[in-house]
Amino acid sequence: MSNATLDGAPIALEDAYQHAARILACAKFPVVAGLGSDAAGVRAAILLAERLRGAYDHLACDDIFADLDVTRSFGMFVTTPNEARVRSDVVLLIGPGLTQHWPALFERLALDRPAYFNKDAPRKLIWLGPKRNEAKIEGIDIETLAATPQNLPFVLGALRARVGGRPINLDGATAKKVESCAQALKAARFGAVVWAAAALDGLTVEMLQGLVTELNATTRFTGTPIGARSGASGAVQVSGWMTGFPPRTGFGRGYPEHDPWRFDARRLVDSGEADAALWISAYDGEAPSWTREDLPLITLAPKGAGAKRGLYIEVGRPGETHDAVELAQETSSFVLRRATAPADTPSVADVIREIGARFSEDVPC
Amino acid sequence: MLTCLRGGHVVDPVNGTDAIGDVFFEDGRIVARPQGRKPDAEFDASGHVVMAGAIDIHSHIAGGSVNTARLLLPEAHRAHKARPVETPLSTAGWSTFQTGRLYAQMGYTTVIEPAISPHHALHAHLELSDIPIIDKGFLTVLGNEDFVLSSLRDNESPNVIVDYIGATLEATRAIGVKCVNAGGVDAFKKNARAFSLDDVVPEYGLTSREIFQRLQRAVVQSGIRHPLHLHMNNLGLPGNVETALATIDASQGLPLHLAHVQFYAYGKEGKNGFSSAAAQFAEKINASPNVTVDVGQVMFADIVTISSDVMKQFNSLPGARPKKGVIFDGDGNGVGVVPYSYRVSDFFNAVQWAAGLELFLLTNDPMRVFFTTDHPNGAPFTTYPEVFALLMSADKRAQWLSRLPEDVVALTNLPSIKREYTIYEIATMTRAAPRKLYGFEDRGSLGAGSVADVAVYKNDERDRAGMFRNASYVFKDGELVVKDGAVTRYTRGKTLRVKPTYDSSINKRLDGYYDKLYGLPRGIFAVDDDALPAPEAFAEVPCRS
CATH class of the missing domain: 3.40.50.740 (Rossmann fold)
Known part of the structure; x- marks a missing residue:
């Protein structure tokens, strides 16, 4: 009725x-x-x-277009949650509130375990700009790169610059951290970036896809987007x-x-x-x-x-x-x-x- | 209702017919001339050619990959015409609705989508369900997933792959099996950037050759009539004719379909290190009766390449026109979508155009050479009428050749080839041959008992393109759907599938495998009746008993 x-x-x-x-x-x-x-x-x-x-x-639609406008003006590397789960040895999580947008994120990507096809090495997790206390998974280290929603695009840009071997202008401790994360990304065999369009704007999504594009010059890297509501x-x-x-x-x-x-x-x-x-x-x-x-x-x-x-x-x-x-x-x-x-x-x-x-x-x- | 198409030139290669005659149909099926009955409806087909509805064996018309291309290229498909009252969305550029309308208007009544990843089968069926009028089906892409590769590596019984094919085709409701760059798509995930016939997939120790050969045998053993549909290694690369020739040599004398072979007809000669090797390739095809090919003709147009060959698509990104693309590393298999524009002034594009036509004209058996543009990779399917016209007229080819760069003309045999396809040969390659290739028993022929899918074209020797673009009448299952080149109403076509028998104990093993690998129930990927808008609209294509 x-x-x-x-x-x-x-x-x-x-x-x-x-x-x-x-x-x-x-x-x-x-x-x-x-x-x-x-x-x-x-x-x-x-x-x-x-x-x-x-x-x-x-x-x-505002969230949809954060991803779709990047796809249709720049392009996109994407994979499935399945592939990220079984193959990704490095996972770069970007932005706050990822588990709000996708509560099953950690479990579905099995982030607390090595990837099925990469049994010997634990997964390396890097989180750029999580909320306070968000970057916590039982029994696994997550390397965090602190950023507020406002300065996240700049830290991401610095990360991309270092992946591409270009100079950045950040203070010593942050620069060092960005450098080590950049090296970790470049050392990935099959890395995946996880983001939620609802938490980022289009330019930031383009920046992260630009980062992925540059990483693919020497290794394999792709993206796992979290869709809008x-x-x-x-x-x-x-x-x-x-x-x-x-x-x-x-x-x-x-x-x-x-x-x-x-x-x-x-x-x-x-x-x-x-x-x-x-x-x-x-x-x-x-x-x-x-x-x-x-x-x-x-x-x-x-x-x-x-x-x-x-x-x-x-x-x-x-x-x-x-x-x-x-x-x-x-x-x-x-x-x-x-x-x-x-x-x-x-x-x-x-x-x-x-x-x-x-x-x-x-x-x- | 008994319908008669009166006095047309009936061209039906399956039955050897090439003469003026009548065609009768009733209740959706072709019938023999009835004795002592007057038709309820009669159409004057004099001055017209009457054929069975055409069958497209390889055209990317539906599914997540095609939809990605639509969303990637909003600039490519603006609509400019209001839709007619009875046919919603029929003018919506590149929509499923427009796809059905445009195919029907050319007299095509069956189209096979060649590349659906098993886990995206439901999406493909939802789209196919929204393509009006025509019948359709799809090939499931297999051969780069861990289940197959580890089974081959571990030298399990060949029956495992046969059963896996059976289970996968049942779950996906597909019409056959395709393999794309066997092993190469997996190797790309491990950062390989090139992959040829004897290259080894890392961690599996298998060559592309072994993978495709064993899949080829499994498909034969499964009883599916459509042979393994193979997208070879090294697509688009200079000198790749060597790969194609070696693949044919490796084909074990068993049935094998090679997809869009124009993209493999390249040598390395000339100052650009790129030339047509179509003559050499055609000779090999002629001498290899176990092999069928479709051409994948290039025409000069803005297109988008949609391919499960993710490695090739990644390598194509720098040359994208416009410069953007989507690279999707899917479950096992994947897809890349990269826009491109073939230009008559571009040396490489002109060689590609010429090589395709050479393959058409230098192969001698239209039962083994299929008419495709690998839509939309070589050209949109809407260019078919122009391609027919080129095949049917050496003069028309000469006109086109005059627009090509001179250095291209010097590198192709095309000017010296005078062969012109006959209407009968066109009907063979678009009706009789596809019937055989997919093992259809009910279509591609005007014999009694066939579905009444019939195309009637006004015979126009001066304008073959116009003739094939706008069929005078098209009947789908006996219903008039096109008149004077315009769709008059929508009907719902069927989706064609096979149901090979297999040992269903594989299902238990696969359930466990999915749980272990993905942590998901395998059933989540299966196509269930309850998920389909029209579960009754399926028809089964028989397997060999």
């Missing part, structure tokens, strides 16, 4: 679907935003945006094969156009360019970050995340109430997540199908 509310007051589900269809069909330029869903939900949302000639965006990595992939582009893509002209500024849902809503929004956040009910409050709004979110304003339709959590296909952080591939607590709450794809079935050409607007 699902439940729906309009401005906080319960309404029948059928009425909610009708009302949602009316809002979207009457809009001149609706935005399908949030996009926090499994592959089927994202797919349905993009097809809906296309049918409406609206735009679509993902709630974690709310199914962002999967949404990027689904969007990629459906339209050729990542989210922040619009269909106003009848074909997909990608523009990270133009189709930023927050900007579209706050500027008034969008005149209706479908907000999807099926994992945790995160609220939109725009400030405008007079926009016709439909929210698809799980139980307990009911929106006080506008139309709210409850959806199930992917992989919890229903089976879901997601891009898994632990494998960096699409996998099937079996429902852990099956319920008949509709999925995002279900709800979009119901709304879409209620469009008619003669909706009274």
Whole structure:
């Protein structure tokens, strides 16, 4: 069973679907935003945006583009968590909060053990800019390179400079530490950099990929990115094969156009360019970050995340109430997540199908 | 509903047909001329050529690698046309939807994606499911993963590899086995920067030669009809024809498919140390009946190279056009995505273009030489009509040659080759031969019982490219999907897979291996019905019994 509310007051589900269809069909330029869903939900949302000639965006796009903009302007070395686990003899962790972004990080990469293909030598771990007390794994030494989030890019730049044999201008103790880390990276046989796009900006990601590129001149080094929240990595992939582009893509002209500024849902809503929004956040009910409050709004979110304003339709959590296909952080591939607590709450794809079935050409607007 | 295509020039090499005639189909299948019945629908095919739907045996159309290329190159695929009402996203540049539409418009009805890493099989199936109209399938990439390499190193029974292939193809729902730079992808993880046929994979003590030979035998033993699909060592390097010739010599007289051989048809002659060795290569292919090849023709266009040969792709990064790329060290196997631009004014690119055409024209059996551009590596599949036109006209080739750098023209045999492919030979290499190569029993032919995948082209001797670009009619499973070069509606095609029998006790061993190596249940990588948007849309390609 699902439940729906309009401005906080319960309404029948059928009425909610009708009302949602009316809002979207009457809009001149609706935005399908949030996009926090499994592959089927994202797919349905993009097809809906296309049918409406609206735009679509993902709630974690700022984090997505920290990596993706580097990929498409510079390039990227990446590997899977599996390969990092079984092969990496040196692991460079970058930035604070890595285990917040990926709680299973240490366990999945088996950082407390030598790599399977490198049995004789313990793994060397270097952490640049961890939070206080974060760089601790039972029974293993982690060499830390202290940095605040503000000066992390500079320390990283110094590290890259030393890997490339270029001079740096740092005080004696820090320079010495940077030097020893640079030598450790160069001595790796198959090293891996771990970072979370949510904790770094694009220029820093480019700097670390530049470091990896230079290391590959003489040895092998690669990267293990930690994807952004709310199914962002999967949404990027689904969007990629459906339209050729990542989210922040619009269909106003009848074909997909990608523009990270133009189709930023927050900007579209706050500027008034969008005149209706479908907000999807099926994992945790995160609220939109725009400030405008007079926009016709439909929210698809799980139980307990009911929106006080506008139309709210409850959806199930992917992989919890229903089976879901997601891009898994632990494998960096699409996998099937079996429902852990099956319920008949509709999925995002279900709800979009119901709304879409209620469009008619003669909706009274 | 009985449909008749009336009075077309029917070209069906499987049945030796090359004459004016009628083609009938009903309920999605070709039928013999029915006695005493009037067709419910009739299409005038006079002045047209009628063929079975074309089959592309090697085209990178789906999966994580292709998607990486899309995301790497937003500048390469802007859409400019609004989509027609009935076909969502059909004009979205390089989308799965556009892929299905563009193939169908050329009369292609089956396309095989050649390079899916086993752990990314679900992703590939999700994309294939979003390619409308055409049938499709993929090859699973094997041969650089530790399980295979250690089994070979430890001299285990050959049955282990056979069973591993069976289990992997079942889990991935693939149509065959490909091996890329056998051992070289693993060696690259150990910092090797070059890897040839007799180089040894560090820590396994195996040469590339041994790996591919044993995989080749295992594929034969598995009963899969498609032979091992091999991407050889040294792709793209000057003088690599020696590797190709040695690989054929090592092929044990067993079936072997060599992928995109144009990229191996290079000598070291001339002032640039780079020349076409296509003539020598073609002679070897002609003399080796156990070997099939696809060409991987280069055309002058902006492209992106997508390859599981991670070492080669890494080495290509400095020459990327534009200068960026993705190098993915995957589980066992991997991929590299590097954009490139073939330019008519570039000496090396012009030699590549000429070498591909030489291979087409100097090989003598269109049943063993397949029509590909290794899309998008040599050229986008949308250039096929131009390539057909070049094969069918020596004059057209002469026109193109006049635009090439003079020093290239001097280094190729192309000007002296007058051969022109006939329509019948084109149909052989794009219909009859793929049918045999993949062991299809239901397609590539217009014989009764085949699926009613039919392409009808207006016969235009002056504009072969236009003829093949815009089919007049295309029927998929008997339904009209293309009219006058435009897709009129989407249908859902099938995904083709094989199910070789194998000793399933290997599964227990593999489960334990995955747990020990990755700390993960192996099932997480398997393609389950519940993960698929359309689990019913699969069809099985038979194995040898």
